[in-house]
Amino acid sequence: MVQAWRNGDDARREDAAAWVVRLEAGDLTDAEAVAFDGWLSAGPENALAFDAAMSVSQAYAAAGDAVTLELGARRSPPPAYGRRAVMGVGAMAAAAALAVVIAPQLVTADTQTYVTAKGERRTVQLADGSTIDLNGGTRLSVTLDRDMRRVSLDQGQAVFDVAHAPDRPFTIAVGDRTVRVVGTQFDVRRLEGKLSVTVARGAVEVRPAAGAAGRAYRLHPGQRLDHQEGATIAQIAPATAEEVLGWRQGRMVYREQPLSEVVADLNQQFATPIRIEDAALARTPISGVLIIDDQASVIQRLALLVPIRAVRSDAGVVLRRDVASDR
Amino acid sequence: MSIVADFSAKRPTDPLLEIYLERRTNLVRFFAVRTGSITVAEDLAQELYVKLATRDPSVTAENPVALIYRIATNVMLDRARGDARSVARETAWRVIAHDTIGGDDVADQAPADDVAASRQRLRQLVEAVAELPPQMQRAFRLHKLEGRSHADTARVMGISVKSVEKHISAALKALTARLGR
Numbered sequence: 001m002v003q004a005w006r007n008g009d010d011a012r013r014e015d016a017a018a019w020v021v022r023l024e025a026g027d028l029t030d031a032e033a034v035a036f037d038g039w040l041s042a043g044p045e046n047a048l049a050f051d052a053a054m055s056v057s058q059a060y061a062a063a064g065d066a067v068t069l070e071l072g073a074r075r076s077p078p079p080a081y082g083r084r085a086v087m088g089v090g091a092m093a094a095a096a097a098l099a100v101v102i103a104p105q106l107v108t109a110d111t112q113t114y115v116t117a118k119g120e121r122r123t124v125q126l127a128d129g130s131t132i133d134l135n136g137g138t139r140l141s142v143t144l145d146r147d148m149r150r151v152s153l154d155q156g157q158a159v160f161d162v163a164h165a166p167d168r169p170f171t172i173a174v175g176d177r178t179v180r181v182v183g184t185q186f187d188v189r190r191l192e193g194k195l196s197v198t199v200a201r202g203a204v205e206v207r208p209a210a211g212a213a214g215r216a217y218r219l220h221p222g223q224r225l226d227h228q229e230g231a232t233i234a235q236i237a238p239a240t241a242e243e244v245l246g247w248r249q250g251r252m253v254y255r256e257q258p259l260s261e262v263v264a265d266l267n268q269q270f271a272t273p274i275r276i277e278d279a280a281l282a283r284t285p286i287s288g289v290l291i292i293d294d295q296a297s298v299i300q301r302l303a304l305l306v307p308i309r310a311v312r313s314d315a316g317v318v319l320r321r322d323v324a325s326d327r
Numbered sequence: 328m329s330i331v332a333d334f335s336a337k338r339p340t341d342p343l344l345e346i347y348l349e350r351r352t353n354l355v356r357f358f359a360v361r362t363g364s365i366t367v368a369e370d371l372a373q374e375l376y377v378k379l380a381t382r383d384p385s386v387t388a389e390n391p392v393a394l395i396y397r398i399a400t401n402v403m404l405d406r407a408r409g410d411a412r413s414v415a416r417e418t419a420w421r422v423i424a425h426d427t428i429g430g431d432d433v434a435d436q437a438p439a440d441d442v443a444a445s446r447q448r449l450r451q452l453v454e455a456v457a458e459l460p461p462q463m464q465r466a467f468r469l470h471k472l473e474g475r476s477h478a479d480t481a482r483v484m485g486i487s488v489k490s491v492e493k494h495i496s497a498a499l500k501a502l503t504a505r506l507g508r
Contacts, residue, residue: 010504017500021492023360025477033396040353050356053503057471058363060502063452064472070453071468147489211390 009049015039016049020057031210038207042216113141116156119269121248129163130170133248135189137268156268157189159245162202175229176212180205186219187244191264198224200241206234250292256285259306263319270295273316281308281321346391347379354399361403375402455505459498466494467502 019036022028028036040046060067116122119136126132127144134140138156143149149170151160162170162181170181174190174197184202189195197206199219206225207216214232219225224239243253252265260282263274269292276282288305290298299310299317309322347354351372358368378398388394456464456472462484469480470491477495481488 013503014496014500017503018496020360021496021499023357025492026361028396028400030390030393030397034390034392036357037350037353037392037396040356041350047352047356049503053499054356054360056503056506057360057499059448059452059506060456060467060471061363061474063449064474066449067452067456068468068472070449071457071472211393213392 012045012049013053016046016053019050020053024057034210035207038214038216042207110145111141111143113139115139118267118271126163128165128168131161133159133161135247135268153188153190155190157187157191157247157265159185159187159200159248161185173209175227176209177214177227177234178207178209180207185241185245187241191261191268193229194261194264195227195229196224198239198241198244200245246289247292252290252292254286254288254290256287258282259284259286259308259319262286262290262302266290266292266295266298270298274299275316275318277318277320281319341380343379343382343391343395344376347376347395350392350395354395357396357399358403371399371403371406374406375399378402451506455502456498458505459501463494463498463501466491467498470495471498 019039022032023036040050114122114124114132114134116134116136116138121136122134124132124134124142126142126149128149130149132140132142132151135157138158139154140156140158141152141154143151147168149162149165149168151170151172153172153174160170160172160181162184172179172181172188174188175193175195177195179186179188179197181202181204184204185200186202186204187196187198187200197204197219199221201221203218203220205216205218206227208214214227214234217225217234217236219236221241222238224237224244225234226237227234239255240253243255246253247265252262254262260276263276263282266274272295274295284306286302286305290301292298295317299319302308303310303322307322308319311318311320354375355365355368355372358371359365362368362371375395375398379395382398456467459467465484466480469475469483470477475483477488477491480495481491484491
């Protein structure tokens with residue numbers, strides 16, 4: 001436990017130092033400004049860590065000459081800067097500009113997009129050793145570059161098993177949130193503007209994407225975050241990861257989840273769309289296990305959990321409240 | 328009814344100002360890290376508010392937070408180009424001498440009244456740097472102590488700007504762990 005806290009502090013100190021250095025450089029992009037603001041707002045501990053790093057940085061800036069003098073007196077190897085250091089400012093500016101132009105090309109060099117059809121499940125093995133299990137009706141793209149691993153989950157659901165590589169952060173952009181992985185296994189879904197993240201192992205951080213409002217959360221095993229896109233807030237609730245991740249074995253487990261969410265899941269599995277007739281019915285909480293085999297059987301079993309009747313038409317299946325069996 | 332009306336009249340109706348007020352302390356920190364002075368940072372935050380309040384309200388952005396930071400950068404550049412540097416060097420001592428910085432203004436005291444304490448502090452700073460691994464130390468010295476830009480430091484060390492930034496933040500992390508509390 002103590003160790004965990006220490007690690008948390010250490011990570012915070014690292015973030016704080018990185019932000020101080022990034023901000024001091026003065027060439028903050030819009031996205032960085034928004035990310036910085038989000039990080040600082042995420043909790044008073046972050047602000048404290050930032051102040052500590054800033055204070056140390058400024059102490060050195062103020063005492064630079066004195067410290068250099070003292071260090072020199074200690075016969076520590078003087079930095080061997082040669083004549084390149086005298087190069088004109090113009091040339092340096094040009095070199096800096098060049099670096100900026102080249103970097104984005106390296107970053108976008110290698111993006112892979114993976115798509116699953118409805119009902120199709122697929123496991124993708126990434127070059128860094130991470131694996132992604134895609135549920136049906138999912139589209140995501142992966143960019144691996146030297147110091148960053150990025151996934152964009154456009155739609156659907158996936159379980160990520162991320163290979164540990166602290167110097168290559170793994171982030172998942174999902175709607176107006178960004179999930180930052182600290183090394184771990186977890187489930188992310190985005191269906192109909194509703195985002196959920198459930199952690200099985202390790203820890204992840206979910207923060208508003210650039211431009212989105214809200215605070216960042218750090219999730220631990222057994223926690224699930226739910227968020228409606230566009231909202232500022234998110235809810236954290238306990239969750240059993242094996243249940244949430246059960247879809248990989250064709251098993252969906254629900255605890256007090258609205259029928260609408262169950263139907264959204266089923267619509268990723270079957271070609272024929274299911275619709276719920278009225279909003280009140282859509283909100284009905286569902287608890288139970290659904291084995292996903294064929295659509296008719298699934299709906300039949302769903303009717304055991306909630307009083308519904310399925311009406312088939314050309315447009316698909318409509319679920320109605322079954323008045324006769326109203327409980 | 329009238330109470331409700333009064334209350335709502337006091338609230339800023341401009342969403343950009345609301346966002347500013349929510350993030351005021353963040354923006355003060357943003358200014359402080361760049362100018363090295365809490366006092367200057369507070370001034371700039373005030374100036375930013377005036378700028379936001381008097382701007383053309385029809386100009387909106389798809390990303391208001393980014394817009395505020397962009398305007399903040401301009402406010403800072405407009406005003407602080409020359410002065411801030413010298414003010415920074417002087418005030419930073421005060422900041423570290425007090426060891427508190429967030430929120431509270433630092434009192435107007437002569438820096439380093441106590442010469443012995445100042446010597447002691449300098450020794451701590453020197454020792455902490457001396458213990459950094461060589462590459463990290465070199466990047467930190469070139470940039471922070473000798474005042475070179477990241478690009479310049481990268482050139483001198485023959486490594487990428489990104490690596491320089493990594494070395495410097497790793498150095499700052501180690502130094503903060505050792506010196507800060």
